[in-house]
Amino acid sequence: MAMMRQSKKRDAMLSLLQSVTDHPSADRIYQQLKPRYPDLSLGTVYRNLGQLCGQGLVKRVGTVNGQERYDGQTSPHSHFICNRCGSVMDLPRLSPGEGCVDQLGVQYGFIVQDCEFVVRGLCRDCADRKQF
Amino acid sequence: MAMMRQSKKRDAMLSLLQSVTDHPSADRIYQQLKPRYPDLSLGTVYRNLGQLCGQGLVKRVGTVNGQERYDGQTSPHSHFICNRCGSVMDLPRLSPGEGCVDQLGVQYGFIVQDCEFVVRGLCRDCADRKQF
DNA sequence: GTCTGTGCAAATTGTTTGCACGCAA
DNA sequence: TTGCGTGCAAACAATTTGCACAGAC
Numbered sequence: 001m002a003m004m005r006q007s008k009k010r011d012a013m014l015s016l017l018q019s020v021t022d023h024p025s026a027d028r029i030y031q032q033l034k035p036r037y038p039d040l041s042l043g044t045v046y047r048n049l050g051q052l053c054g055q056g057l058v059k060r061v062g063t064v065n066g067q068e069r070y071d072g073q074t075s076p077h078s079h080f081i082c083n084r085c086g087s088v089m090d091l092p093r094l095s096p097g098e099g100c101v102d103q104l105g106v107q108y109g110f111i112v113q114d115c116e117f118v119v120r121g122l123c124r125d126c127a128d129r130k131q132f
Numbered sequence: 133m134a135m136m137r138q139s140k141k142r143d144a145m146l147s148l149l150q151s152v153t154d155h156p157s158a159d160r161i162y163q164q165l166k167p168r169y170p171d172l173s174l175g176t177v178y179r180n181l182g183q184l185c186g187q188g189l190v191k192r193v194g195t196v197n198g199q200e201r202y203d204g205q206t207s208p209h210s211h212f213i214c215n216r217c218g219s220v221m222d223l224p225r226l227s228p229g230e231g232c233v234d235q236l237g238v239q240y241g242f243i244v245q246d247c248e249f250v251v252r253g254l255c256r257d258c259a260d261r262k263q264f
Numbered sequence: 265g266t267c268t269g270t271g272c273a274a275a276t277t278g279t280t281t282g283c284a285c286g287c288a289a
Numbered sequence: 290t291t292g293c294g295t296g297c298a299a300a301c302a303a304t305t306t307g308c309a310c311a312g313a314c
Contacts, residue, residue, distance in 0.1 A: 124240065
């Protein structure tokens with residue numbers, strides 16, 4: 001891939017993603033940066049997210065309510081996703097026994113590039129709000 | 133929710149999903165059943181998938197290349213997703229230490245409803261095909 | 265000057281929905 | 290007879306893309 005030039009808007013997207021612990025969607029990133037960059041467009045947000053993911057600077061967390069969520073923290077950790085409000089929260093790294101995943105590669109002939117543990121349920125706020 | 137009546141097409145969808153180890157998308161299910169049910173429509177496939185998921189008879193595996201994938205096997209297990217061809221394969225159950233997830237509920241105030249370990253990389257075929 | 269970045273709007277595509285009719289109970 | 294199930298087509302919504310111009314190197 002050709003070298004990536006510097007861009008104010010892409011830089012702003014990256015630092016936003018790195019400074020934040022919710023895991024914003026493309027549209028949310030757009031909304032947050034729009035005030036400071038009034039001519040920002042959603043297409044640019046998507047294009048830059050694609051590039052940042054390609055560089056490994058940002059990770060796709062998964063689709064929540066039809067929208068992909070992005071994470072600027074690339075060190076390995078797990079996620080909790082609330083089934084009710086859709087919020088995504090960081091969890092400490094959770095993994096099955098060490099070497100267990102590498103063994104899968106050998107056993108099935110896979111090349112393992114990434115793995116993640118995902119927990120779903122109700123976040124604290126939604127749990128409080130719901131009666132049982 | 134109101135009681136679900138019997139329906140030939142929904143039954144066929146469920147047994148297809150239960151008899152198959154790939155994890156088909158809505159469209160793939162549609163394609164597979166169309167020959168036997170020529171008047172089947174994609175809207176019906178989506179509606180029935182929604183109901184079957186609601187009943188817990190089918191599970192959403194996640195979005196791969198923009199399409200949700202479905203699994204008719206509901207006993208707990210993990211998945212491998214190929215980053216290249218998008219195929220989804222079953223893995224044995226993988227989980228962090230017992231009780232570890234329950235502990236999260238206490239620690240963060242979450243109600244844990246579900247959890248899954250996902251591995252990504254290249255499947256055997258794609259690994260063979262790719263040169264390094 | 266060359267080639268990447270961007271705004272804008274149109275196009276694409278997976279999924280949902282409204283409506284009238286068919287069919288199960 | 291009641292009301293869920295379905296085909297059909299339109300509606301929706303997230304994302305991608307083509308094009309002409311602006312900006313980085």
